[in-house]
Amino acid sequence: MKRIAILGSTGSIGCSTLRVVESYPDRFAVATLAAGSNLELACEQAIRWRPQVVSMAAERDADALALRLKVAGLAEIEVVWGPKGNVRVATHPEADFVVSAIVGVAGLEATYEAVRAGKSVGLANKEAMVAAGELITAEARKQGKPLLPIDSEHNAVHQCLRGGRMDEVERIWLTASGGPFLNTPQSDFASITVEQALNHPTWKMGRRITIDSATLMNKGFEVIEACRLFNLPPSKVEVVVHPQSTIHSMVEFVDGSILAQFSVTDMRLPILYALTYPERVPSELRFPVGDLRHLDFCPPDMAKFPCLRLAYEAAEQGGAKTIALNAADEVAVAAFLDGKIGFNAIPAIIEDVISATEAGKLESIQQVLELDAEARRSAQHRVQQRSVASSPKRELV
Numbered sequence: 001m002k003r004i005a006i007l008g009s010t011g012s013i014g015c016s017t018l019r020v021v022e023s024y025p026d027r028f029a030v031a032t033l034a035a036g037s038n039l040e041l042a043c044e045q046a047i048r049w050r051p052q053v054v055s056m057a058a059e060r061d062a063d064a065l066a067l068r069l070k071v072a073g074l075a076e077i078e079v080v081w082g083p084k085g086n087v088r089v090a091t092h093p094e095a096d097f098v099v100s101a102i103v104g105v106a107g108l109e110a111t112y113e114a115v116r117a118g119k120s121v122g123l124a125n126k127e128a129m130v131a132a133g134e135l136i137t138a139e140a141r142k143q144g145k146p147l148l149p150i151d152s153e154h155n156a157v158h159q160c161l162r163g164g165r166m167d168e169v170e171r172i173w174l175t176a177s178g179g180p181f182l183n184t185p186q187s188d189f190a191s192i193t194v195e196q197a198l199n200h201p202t203w204k205m206g207r208r209i210t211i212d213s214a215t216l217m218n219k220g221f222e223v224i225e226a227c228r229l230f231n232l233p234p235s236k237v238e239v240v241v242h243p244q245s246t247i248h249s250m251v252e253f254v255d256g257s258i259l260a261q262f263s264v265t266d267m268r269l270p271i272l273y274a275l276t277y278p279e280r281v282p283s284e285l286r287f288p289v290g291d292l293r294h295l296d297f298c299p300p301d302m303a304k305f306p307c308l309r310l311a312y313e314a315a316e317q318g319g320a321k322t323i324a325l326n327a328a329d330e331v332a333v334a335a336f337l338d339g340k341i342g343f344n345a346i347p348a349i350i351e352d353v354i355s356a357t358e359a360g361k362l363e364s365i366q367q368v369l370e371l372d373a374e375a376r377r378s379a380q381h382r383v384q385q386r387s388v389a390s391s392p393k394r395e396l397v
């Protein structure tokens with residue numbers, strides 16, 4: 001029986017993980033859960049799964065949850081909160097495997113501490129790898145424990161890499177759906193609405209990653225994540241647009257052979273793979289091969305989607321540059337979702353913040369968090385400047 005800690009249990013990946021756990025009651029049990037602010041769902045999950053510990057982001061919600069669990073006769077469930085609560089969930093002695101699925105840099109510390117505590121980690125939270133991948137992978141190597149990618153592209157690469165040795169890899173190909181604006185002329189980008197940007201053509205995901213998919217920043221993060229997970233330079237990680245999202249990614253070997261992984265577009269499959277690795281277990285997640293008709297591929301348009309270019313540049317420089325990339329994106333995407341800035345302002349703000357950031361070597365998670373806070377302040381300042389500059393009559397840019 002594998003006992004699972006889920007960081008971000010109330011999110012899209014967290015809920016998919018619980019569905020996998022539910023499908024395999026003889027293999028998996030829930031050890032601990034960490035949620036953000038969705039009190040109703042966290043309470044429902046705690047009552048259903050009876051974890052040892054539940055964490056909420058805020059003390060107020062933790063108090064409310066503790067009260068509800070007491071009324072439900074479950075006072076023995078420990079309720080904690082905040083970053084320390086997330087770490088408690090991630091490092092609990094009852095947990096064998098940690099699914100890291102908190103969105104944003106909020107998931108960083110707990111993910112790192114899980115690795116440091118010698119847990120096997122299934123990694124969905126890509127922002128942790130973007131901000132502190134060098135430190136996390138170094139610690140995982142030290143602990144001799146795997147970091148198993150849940151992100152469908154890296155999961156696909158992980159599967160394809162079982163077909164050869166790392167020194168036989170020529171490059172990896174990350175596929176990108178292209179997002180909802182693949183065929184939208186650049187001249188229309190300034191008027192893109194939040195609703196349009198949240199309408200992803202192939203995947204149903206959380207709000208931030210959906211906007212990141214629309215700007216192709218999500219693919220940029222994945223390039224950085226791939227470099228760090230598989231120890232490859234950015235020049236060996238290519239992006240190819242593949243609107244059907246059927247091929248999840250590919251590995252090209254030195255002899256010219258290319259291995260691709262394809263399957264249904266359902267995150268339960270990469271989650272199941274990570275939870276059961278190195279085994280494969282039967283599932284109902286079948287791909288109807290007979291229905292396959294068209295698979296289209298084309299290079300990404302870096303001019304139309306500057307976020308991808310910015311991510312490659314940050315990947316080359318590493319250190320504080322990738323921290324700034326993630327922090328500025330997180331702030332700019334939140335501002336876009338709040339209607340404070342336009343779609344085109346997202347890359348503009350990120351580029352400004354990165355240019356103002358010195359690269360530099362990272363020594364500790366504390367330093368990463370400080371640099372993250374600094375980049376966030378810088379991004380907030382730029383958001384404010386743009387919000388003030390745009391009157392209701394002027395278009396948000």
Ligand SMILES: NC(=O)c1ccc[n+]([C@@H]2O[C@H](COP(=O)([O-])OP(=O)(O)OC[C@H]3O[C@@H](n4cnc5c(N)ncnc54)[C@H](OP(=O)(O)O)[C@@H]3O)[C@@H](O)[C@H]2O)c1
Nearest residue numbers: 008010011012013035036037038102103124125126205206
């Ligand atoms: N969804 C996908 O298909 C997919 C695919 C690949 C990678 N990923 C990555 O996986 C991560 C999660 O994505 P998602 O789509 O599942 O996002 P989501 O649906 O927005 O869920 C985010 C989760 O993080 C929790 N959370 C937010 N702030 C928190 C905090 N301060 N402390 C504790 N928990 C906090 C949320 O809690 P509340 O809801 O309770 O506030 C929620 O459980 C992201 O890094 C994303 O890039 C997602």
